[in-house]
Amino acid sequence: MHELGIVQQVIEIVSQECAGRRVRRVVLEIGKLSAVMPDAVRFCFDLAAEGTPVAGARLEIVETPGVGRCRSCGALVELLRPFGRCACDGTDLEWVSGEELKIREMEVA
Amino acid sequence: MCATCGCGRAEDTHQHADGTVHSHGHDHHDHGHEHSHGHEHDHSHPHNHSHPHDHSHPHDHDRKGETIRLEREVLERNDRLAERNRGFLAARHVLALNLVSSPGAGKTTLLERTIRDAGRELGIEVIEGDQETSADADRIRAAGAQAVQINTGTGCHLDAAMVAGAFARLKLPLRSTLLIENVGNLVCPALFDLGERAKVVVASVTEGEDKPLKYPHMFRASAVLVLNKIDLLPHVRFDVDRFLANARQVNPRQTVFQVSATRGDGLADWYGWLREQRAAA
Numbered sequence: 001m002h003e004l005g006i007v008q009q010v011i012e013i014v015s016q017e018c019a020g021r022r023v024r025r026v027v028l029e030i031g032k033l034s035a036v037m038p039d040a041v042r043f044c045f046d047l048a049a050e051g052t053p054v055a056g057a058r059l060e061i062v063e064t065p066g067v068g069r070c071r072s073c074g075a076l077v078e079l080l081r082p083f084g085r086c087a088c089d090g091t092d093l094e095w096v097s098g099e100e101l102k103i104r105e106m107e108v109a
Numbered sequence: 110m111c112a113t114c115g116c117g118r119a120e121d122t123h124q125h126a127d128g129t130v131h132s133h134g135h136d137h138h139d140h141g142h143e144h145s146h147g148h149e150h151d152h153s154h155p156h157n158h159s160h161p162h163d164h165s166h167p168h169d170h171d172r173k174g175e176t177i178r179l180e181r182e183v184l185e186r187n188d189r190l191a192e193r194n195r196g197f198l199a200a201r202h203v204l205a206l207n208l209v210s211s212p213g214a215g216k217t218t219l220l221e222r223t224i225r226d227a228g229r230e231l232g233i234e235v236i237e238g239d240q241e242t243s244a245d246a247d248r249i250r251a252a253g254a255q256a257v258q259i260n261t262g263t264g265c266h267l268d269a270a271m272v273a274g275a276f277a278r279l280k281l282p283l284r285s286t287l288l289i290e291n292v293g294n295l296v297c298p299a300l301f302d303l304g305e306r307a308k309v310v311v312a313s314v315t316e317g318e319d320k321p322l323k324y325p326h327m328f329r330a331s332a333v334l335v336l337n338k339i340d341l342l343p344h345v346r347f348d349v350d351r352f353l354a355n356a357r358q359v360n361p362r363q364t365v366f367q368v369s370a371t372r373g374d375g376l377a378d379w380y381g382w383l384r385e386q387r388a389a390a
Contacts, residue, residue, distance in 0.1 A: 002265060002297035009183050017179060024174045028183075035300055035326040082325040083359040092361040101183045107174040 003040035007048045010103055015052050018108050023057040025107035032066040033082045033098035057106075066098030187301055190269035194304025197276065198287065204383070204390035205287040207267075207305035209327060211320075212293030214313045215337040217245050219370040220288055221252040226373075227380045228254055231387060232285035236275045238267040238292045245290065255279060266297040269304055286387050295324035306386065307332040314338050314345055318352040321359045328359045333366070335379065340369035 014026055030036050038061045045059045066079035072090035079098060085091050182188065198205050208216050217237075224233050234255040237245040246258035257275045259267060272289060281287065289305060291298045298308075310331035312320050315338055321328040328334070334356055342349070349367070356363060364382065368375035 002300055005264075006183055006300075009186065013179070013181050013183070013185075017177065017181075025176075035296070082329050083322075085358070091358050103179045103181045103183060105176055105178045105180075107176045109174050 003036060004044045004048065006036055006101070007041055007044040010045075011048050011052055011054050013103055014054050014057075014106050018053050018106065020053065021108040023054045023106055023108055025058045025060060026054065027060045027062065027104040027106070029062045029064055029100045029102045029104050031064040031098040031100035033079060033095060034101045035082070036101055038063060062104065064097055064100045067096050068093030069096050184300065187269045190273055191302035191304040194269055194273055194276070197273075198281075198304060199390070201281055202284045202390050203281055203287050204285075204387040205289060205303070205305045206333075206386075207289045207291055207298070207303050207308045208311060209291045209295065209298045209308055209331065210293060210311035210313075211295050211316065211324075214293075214311045214316065215370050216290050216293070216311050217248055219311060219335065219337060219368070220254075220290060221248055222370045222373070222376065223288070223380070223383070224249065224252040224254045226376065227383065228252070231380075231383055232282055234279055234281065234285060234287055236267075236272060236279070236287065236289045238271070238290060240264070240292060261292055265292055265294050266301050267291050267303060268301045272303045284387065284390070286383060295320070295327045299326040299330045306390065309333040309335060311335045311337055312352075314341055314347040314349070318348050319355060321352070321356040325359045328356055328363070331360070331363065333364045333382070334360075336365065336367045337370055339367050339374055340372040 010026065010028065014023055028041065030038050030041065041061065042059060049055045049057060066082070068077045068079050068084060069075070070077060070086035070088060070090045071092040071094055073086060073088040075086055075088065076096070077084050077086050077093060079093070079095070083091065084093060086093065194205075208220070210216050220233075220235060223231075224235075227233075235246070235249045235257070237243075237249060237256055237258045238261060239245055239258070240261050240263070242260070243258040246256040249256035257278045259271050259275055261267065261271070267289065279287075289303060291303075295310075308327075308331040310327055310333070312334065314336065317323070336349070336352065339349075353365065356365065366375055366379045366382070368379055370376070
């Protein structure tokens with residue numbers, strides 16, 4: 001499970017950015033195609049935040065949908081998994097959305 | 110006094126001057142009221158309060174926090190280190206490949222055989238990633254190549270910092286080939302760029318044909334697929350065409366080699382590809 005490592009990176013970045021102020025809320029953006037499970041991130045967050053300025057902060061996760069553009073016909077295809085099939089039967093899809101793994105914002109006291 | 114709404118009582122239930130009565134636990138910073146001032150809320154978050162009403166009384170907003178936009182990539186540190194590794198390797202014209210697979214697909218055997226057959230020509234050195242033991246690095250050295258073992262302990266993947274650390278312990282001659290054997294795991298290593306030119310996923314015919322569909326992130330992230338142990342095909346139920354169709358569905362651009370690292374089938378093509386890639390590094 002790599003989510004703990006991911007959460008530790010989040011805590012590290014937020015702890016630096018908050019400059020000693022207490023962090024109340026962290027907003028993460030996780031794409032549906034990012035190979036990171038929001039539930040696992042939630043599971044680790046409180047534990048990883050302990051003893052840091054992020055302790056007690058609320059975690060909000062915004063999930064970005066997966067969308068691919070078909071390289072054969074140019075149509076956009078919604079992707080629920082990291083692969084899919086276009087209406088034209090094409091499977092060569094360029095991902096245009098869904099790989100995000102970002103800290104969007106934080107709220108500090 | 111309640112510091113958030115300014116009313117006189119801090120108990121759970123209280124009445125305001127405008128007549129509204131509500132009960133809440135006074136953890137104001139912890140739930141979003143429907144205030145009329147401009148929150149920057151362009152996301153949805155769970156509202157867990159149970160008093161749906163519009164406040165019209167003045168709030169004291171001293172306790173409202175400051176929202177700071179960050180827009181930072183979570184894996185930025187690894188990505189930055191990976192780019193540094195990539196630059197370091199490019200300056201030496203070293204071809205670096207990141208080999209990934211589930212445990213037991215035959216990565217180490219493929220490396221040993223590649224070193225014995227083509228090590229002199231390609232100038233191969235190896236970084237071995239395993240949770241424990243130096244057994245694999247010992248096998249690589251016995252095959253005749255320089256090897257550095259990284260033990261990740263409980264870690265389930267190599268990252269760019271570990272590889273940068275291994276550079277210091279390796280001699281990386283100009284125009285050589287660095288093969289990085291990642292921890293046997295088809296999930297986590299997909300996310301961590303090491304600075305390699307390409308990921309090579311090794312699968313074997315003793316695994317299921319549906320591996321590409323079960324672990325699509327890794328098959329998508331790997332430019333090359335090596336299907337190993339094809340010498341065992343007469344003895345196992347494995348439909349090569351179905352496996353390849355699954356792999357194509359996940360990654361139509363993947364270069365595929367079908368090999369037996371023990372008997373030698375298909376290895377000439379694999380060595381040919383390594384030769385081409387090294388010339389371009």
